[in-house]
Each structure stands twice: as structure tokens, then as C-alpha cells.
Amino acid sequence: MQDSRFHEEVDKKMGYKTRSILSMPLKDRDGVVIGVAQAINKISPADEPFDEHDEKVFGSYLAFCGIGVKNAQLYERSQLENRRNQVLLDLARVIFEEQSNVANLIHKIMMHTLSLLQCERCQVLLVDDSQHLGLFSRVFDLQPSDFDNDDTYNREGPQEPRFPINIGITGLVARTGEILNIPDAYNDDRFDPSVDEDTNFRTQSILCMPIINASGKIIGVMQLVNKVDKTPFNKNDENIFEAFAIFCGMGINNTQMYETTLKAMAKQRIALEVLSYHATAPLEEANRLKKMNIASSQRYNLLDYRFSDFCLDDDDTLKATIRMFLDLDLLETFHINYEIFCRWILSVKKNYRNVTYHNWRHAFNVTQTMFCMFKTGHMSNILTNTERLALIIGCLCHDLDHRGTNNQFQIKTDSPLSELYSTSVLEHHHFDQCIMITNAKGNDILCNLSQVDYEKVLGLLENAILATDLALYFRYRGAFFQLVNSGTADWSLEENRDLLRSMMMTVSDVSAISKPWEVQKKVAELVASEFFEQGDLEKRELKVQPSAMMDRDQKDLLPSMQVGFIDNICMPVYEAISKVSPKLEPLLKGCQENRKRWSELAEIHTKKSQEESLQEKNDEDEDEKESTS
Template sequence: MDDGSGCRPCSVLCMPIQSSHNEMVGVIQLVDKLDGQTFNETDEKILEAFAIFAGIGIRNTKIFENTVKVIAKRQVALEVLSYHTSVSTAEVRKIQSFEIPPAQSYQLLDYGFSDFVLNDDDTIKACIRMFVDLQLLERFHINYEVFCRWILTVKKNYRNVTYHNWRHAFNVAQTMYCVLLRGHMKTMLSDLEVLALLVGCLCHDLDHRGTNNQFQIKTMSPLAQLYSMSTMEHHHFDQCMMILNTTGNNILSELSQTEYRQILHLLEHAILATDLSIYFKYRTSFFKVIEAENVDWNQVENKELLRGMMMTVCDIAAISKPWEIQKEVAHLLASEFFEQGDLEKTVLNVEPVDMLNRDKKDQLPSMQLGFIDSICMPVYKAFAKLNQELIPLLEGCQQNRDRWAMLAATNQLQASEGGKNGMKIEEDDGRKKCIDHSTESTQVPAGR
């Protein structure tokens, strides 16, 4: 009762607030009467009447909140249904007829893999190859027709946004495949965990709208009314489950009840782990585990940390790609950010942060440095220490950091001299053109 002020209460009256179902939903506490007298039976009866009134109020508030959520869910469902289409039988049969090339044909086991030269059919074939090579279809008795329909449905549930689209999800899955096989991380995981991670990678940005969680909250979107934390990530998981529960798409139908419950937990954990706020929350604990000796990776907490950090490693893997790929992807992501910034200016009438501000596009190199130093390098260093087979990711990240640092320095020098910045995004006949003045080269991003 002592709040640290030195004042000691002389009289206290405390009473529970109960709902109509006799559930305690709160507590009322009165301390010291103004006239200095102690609380009496009359006070108790008055407070009891107020507690009943408060209980009704709290109940009505909860009913209202639930109603708002139901309405928001309906709005989201209608929005999704109006946007997405179902997969036809002809499309499924076309995929079933494909001959699936070996991993070497697509360089799927290369950390420097690029999807720029692949068409959409190639990406589907490559996905099938990943699941086949990891023996997931055989291990979990996944029907091939159902699997083909599921992949096509997942692909169709990605919107045609600039960066967070099907191609991004495909690249994240490829990195996970590479980490599991070439990086030998598969030996540290169960088959069920491997399945959850690969499915999670393909589904981790389902129905992304090209705007981040903060935008959903600022605009008070239906999604933000459903989820106040990890808003988009919860929606991605919901979409993943919606697809799995759609007729002809349940690739998990042959799992036992125990395995099914486990993989739902693993899938949710994997997709939510792609929220960078979750990464920042748990990375210190992960780094401590990495530094420890004789780590038991079968311990539940350690394994969850490992899977979550693996999702982050794969989600940001574009930062470790060869420079020409990294530069192009960075501009695609920046373009999507600027599109959100434009919306914030017009819809919210606010000035966006530098990262989203098109007027600050010349600061891209310095912003990339901040992203690498605060997010990428720490986690890649940790995984390089965990497994030397993952060192190429760290090396690629470091090489790109050096290039961005050079461009940032060039920009700063030219700015101080009153010259033009070293890298900027220009428009040429509707195409985004990346111009790197420091090397006098021009790169036009391939269609994605």
C-alpha cells in the first residue's frame, strides 16, 4: 500500500468487479475517506452497487470490442475474396505435366542465386524441386496434385506490389533451402520443422499490400483493428491457414493429429518471426546462446530462437547477394517505401520518415549502411560463428556494405562540394533506372 511517498493509509475498502457470469473482471480499491473516518457498512453497500454498474460497463465494452473485430474480419475477408481468384484445374494439370529440372539448372544451392532470369513457371518448378530434394513430399505423404494446386494458390495470393510479392517469397524460400542443405542446418532440425520453415518462407508475406505495420495502425485499417502487434504478420499467417483450409489445398492432410497441432504452432512462429520487432526482441538472447559453450539445440527455447533467426536470415538475404543483384533489389524496396511515403503525404497529410520519403532518395546509400549495421551484420556474424558453411552470407553482406559505404562517402563529398549525389533513382519511359555515378554505370532492373 505504501507508494513510496511516506504516507501510510489508515483505511482501505477493496471489492471485486464481477461480470454477469460471476467472473472477476476487475477490482475497485478506495483508500482513506476525505473526512478521515474509517470505511463502514454503508460505504460497502454503495461500493457494491457501483461494482455491479462497473461490471455491466466492462461487459458492454468487451461486447463492443468483439463486434468491432467481427466487422473488421468481415471487411478483410471480403477484400481478400474480391482480389484473389481460385486456381483452375487446367493450371494444376499444366504444373503436373512439367518435368522438374535438377537444382543445378537453377543454381538453387548458390548463395548468390538470382531469380531475374526465371519466368513464373520456372519459379514453380524450382519450388517443387526444393520440396522434392528435402524429401518433404515423400516424408509427409503429400499428394502431388494437391501440392501443385497449393503452390499455385500461394502464388496467386501475392499482390502485384513492387517488392513484397511472390518473387520475394520465392527468394526467401530459396535461401532457406540453401541454408538447410548447403549450410547443413537441416541436421539440427526435425523433418516437421524443415517443412514448417519452407512453407513459412513461401507464405510469410501473403497478401502484402506494399505498406508496413505502422501504416496500418496510422490509417486505422481493419487489419490494425484485428491485431495491434505484428499486424501484417498475423494477417500473412491467417492467409496461410485460409489456403490450407481451402478444398484441394491442404498439403498437411496426411499428418497425424499431434503433428498437425505441432506444425500449426511452428508455422505461426516462423511467419511472426519475420516481424523485425520480434527479431530485435529476441536477438540478444540468441547471441548469448551462440556465445555459450556446449549449447543444447534440442532445448525448446534454443530451438525456437534458432528457427526464428533463420527466418530473419533468409528474409533479408538480398543484402548478401552479388552487388548488381543487391543494388537492384535495394532500389525495388526503396521504390515500395517511397510509394508508402507518397500515400502518407496524400492520405494522412504527414511528412514521412526519411526511409519512406521520396525527397530523401539520394540518401539511400547511408540508409542501407544503417540497415546493414543495425540488423544484418549482427545476425550474419552469429550464424557464421554457429556454422562456417554460412560464412558466404556474412562475406556477401560485408562486400555490399563496403560498396554502399563508398557510395555514401561519394555522396557526402559531392554534397559538400555542391555537386550531385552519387546514386539516385530516375524515371525513363516508366522504368526505374538505377544510376551509379561513382562507377559511371547504368543498370535498368529486369522485369519482376
């Protein structure tokens, strides 16, 4: 207590009384201090302090201890280095084995990282080359419970990962290339605690590093969250993780280059295929259409939800399309040259294949429904001229170059389209076809728009065409239903208008379900025929059993499948859209009437099947009786 170097606060906290201390350095063979050893309170009757003899004994003992500790440190370090080298060799093998798919590669890298560094979560965020650093195009998120030996893990995360990524930290690393080791996230200003809200996960420590390619460019960020033993990430973790990040950068860069090459080859094959099948409409045809008399909307019955194109020939559909654009005042508003417009319509029609259902006639009918919603349903009171232009073009072009098979078929057959687009395969292709036609010389109907308006129309047009993918409809319809059911929808908000436009595209796309019974029945048979053709292809080329709606052998189930289609897809969106404008209720009533008809047919089929089953059973019983007698 009389030595100024002693801090009595230690005794106060511990409840211990320190009387004497013998403290000596722990040195290695080179005399470098690697630690300190301390003896407290010599046990003696008179509480004597440590003497010179004690110092000699303690010093001799510590000489051996220093050698032992140093050897143990070297052995432990060699073990860690050996383990690190082995893991990196395994990782190098994995990287060079998997060079075809970024998602698979990153999944394997994250599995190795979780296993080696024993952490609760691993994330990889790839930087979007088309954007500024800090924005990520793809996000991968893995924890130990996500994968097992049967390889069922969904490798690429959804657009919105279940675990929100802390953009503050990952964005900083992506911008600066700085390595961040944060032992206590909640005491760091760069951490956003909201990422843990509404989850059962709590972030404690974070280790975040940039992923750099061979050129020194930051292509992504790799992040570890929470060690399993709850300790912070140490320097050894940093060294191993840094090596991982280096290998990651090499592998991801190589795989991205490979994927880019595949996409370029797929684009080339698609372009050659399209060019061999389609061509821009000849100028002579455009001049012929230009000279035709365009009748009124009433003459074509375009303002009626019960409209049918069965009585119109191809020229009538072209002229009716022109009438819709004229009545919406789009040609004058956007300074569209009439001759160019005529040639554009002819080119759009020409780019529809002669498939059973998803052809020009279907696109024309979808466009008529959207036009009717604008004019008869008073939706023009909500949407702007720019939105109406994008939606009407979107309807006319939403199935361009459709092959009569769906997205799943493209994926199953590894078609060039499936290699080019990972989601909404056909819809992305329809949009690309629309842009190709609209940008072609002589078809450029948007050439007089300002750059700002042109970009606005293209953005709306892309969203409109992609909205016809029913997978996206199911994703967004919940928010739309909640919005309209609240009764307080504010259509001046862009996010609400975006939902409304998407739902209007779905309403128009499936509008055949609301037509008069004879029209609906015929259209349903056309749809079924196209589905059966795909089912035949699956049986013949893929050697698989198609789903019921694609199976020609189960065509008797069409009525019950139509009831399911109405209940699951059509009825909910028609009920919701009719709340936006009461003038849209005829669509809902038409859908309800057709459901009743299909339900009656389904009941008849069920009753017939039951009677046939009963008759078969009776026949079997009779045969059995005769056999017994």
C-alpha cells in the same frame, strides 16, 4: 492488583503502577454499547479509590459522550456514503462515455480507483475466455507516477508487465470469485515473495476482487496493492472497491462486446476484399504444372547463397519451389498429394499482390535462402522434419496479400487490418491467409497429418511468420546473441530451438543484403521504390511528412540508410547465425561486402554534398561582393 480480572502484564510493559480503575460503558441513545471509557488512579492525598460520587459524575459525562460519539459516527458515515456515491456517479459517467476501447476504459477506472482509495498500485487482469480460469489474456498495471495530464500513459501493459502479477492470489480469486483482503502479504502462504525480487517495490497489503459481468461470469480480477498511509485495507475500502468492481464488470463486458462486433465487421470487410482480389488456382493450371519436368537443384542454382531469380520466369520459380520440397523429402515424409501440392503452390503465388517488392518473387527468394541454409548450411542436422516443413511453408507464405505498405501505415490509416490485430498487424494477416489457403479444399497439403502433428505444424508456422516482424526480432535477438556467444548452446531445448527458428526466418527475410552486389543494388532499389510509394500515399492521403526512408525527395540518402540497415539489423544476426554453423558464413561475408559498397557510395554522396554546399557558399559570397561594389 487484588482483582482477578486485572492483568498486571500491562503495568510490567508500561512501567506504570495501577492502583484503582473506574471503567464504564459508552452507550448511544438506544442503550447500545459503542465503546468503553476508563479512569485510572484517582488523585488524592491518601490514594483513595473511586467512590459512588465519582461513578455518578463519570456516568453523567459519558451519557453526553455517547450521544456525541454516535452523532460523529453517523456524520462520518454519511460523509463517506456521500463521497462514495459521488465517485460511483463519476465512474458511471466515465464508463458510459468510453465504450469503444477496453484499454482506455480500464485506464480511467484505475485512475479513479487510485485516487479514491489512495493506494500505491492498481492492477486489472482480464481472463482469457479460450483458456481455463486463472490464465489472463491482458494485464493492466498502474501507479500514480504512470499518468499525467497530457495523456501520455501507455494504457495497455506489455505482454510481460514490469510488475510481475502474483498468479497465486489473482488466480485463486479468478477461480473462486472470493474476495481477498490480505493485511500482511509476507505472512500469507498464498503470496509469492519472488514478485518483489529485482524491484524497488515491496508488497505489504493486498485487496483483490473478481470482476463479474451481468451474467455472473468472472471476466477478470482487480487488485490493489499497499495503501499510501501504510495501513491495511479496511471494510470501507472493501465496500467501495466492490462497487468499483461491479461497475468495472458492466463497462468491460459492454466494451468487449463492442470490440468483438468491430472485429467481426473488420473480418467481414477483409474477407470480401480478399475474395474479390484472390481466388484458388484453377485445377487446369495445377494439372499443367503437375506435368512439367522438374529440373535438379543444381540446374536452378538453389544450393548457392548467391542465388538470383532474375534469369527465371514464373514457371521456373514454381518448378524450383517444387524441387526444394522434393529435395527436403517433405512430400513423401508427410504424405502430401502431388496434384494438391501443385495447386497449393499456384494458389500461394496467386495470393501475392503485384506490388513492387513484397510479392511472389520476394517470397520465393526467402524460401530459397531457407532451403540453402538447410542443405548447404547443414541446419537440417539440427532441425526436425516437422520444423523444416513449417519453416519452408512459412517462408513461402510469410508476406501473403502484402499491400506494399507497412504496419505503421495500417495503423495510421485505421485500416480494417489494424482494427482486427493490435500487434504485428500484417504478419497476423499473412498467417491467416496461409491457413485459409492451406485449409481450402484442393489445397489442403496437411490433410494427411495426424491431429497432433497438424497442431504442431500450425504452431510452428504461426511463430515462423510472426518472427518476420522486425519488432519481434529486436525483442528476441538479445537472448539469441547471448546464447550463441556463450558457446554452450543446447539446441535440444525447445526454447533455444524457438529462438533459432525465429532468427533463421529473419536471416532469410533480409537475405537480399548478402547477394552479389548487382543483385543487392537492384533489390535495394525495388525496396526503396515501394517505400517511396508509401511515402507518396502518406503525403497525399494523410497530409503528413513521411520518414526519410519513405521520402522520395531524399532518395540520395539510400546508401547511408542501407549502411544503417546493415549495421542495426542484418550484420548482428548474420554474425550470430554463422556461429551456429560455420557453413553459414558466406551469408555474413556477402553482407560485409555489400556494406563496404554502400559505405563507399555514402562517402561519395557526402563528399559531393559538401562540395555543393561549399560552391553555394562561394556563389553567395561572390553575389554579395558584386552587390556591395
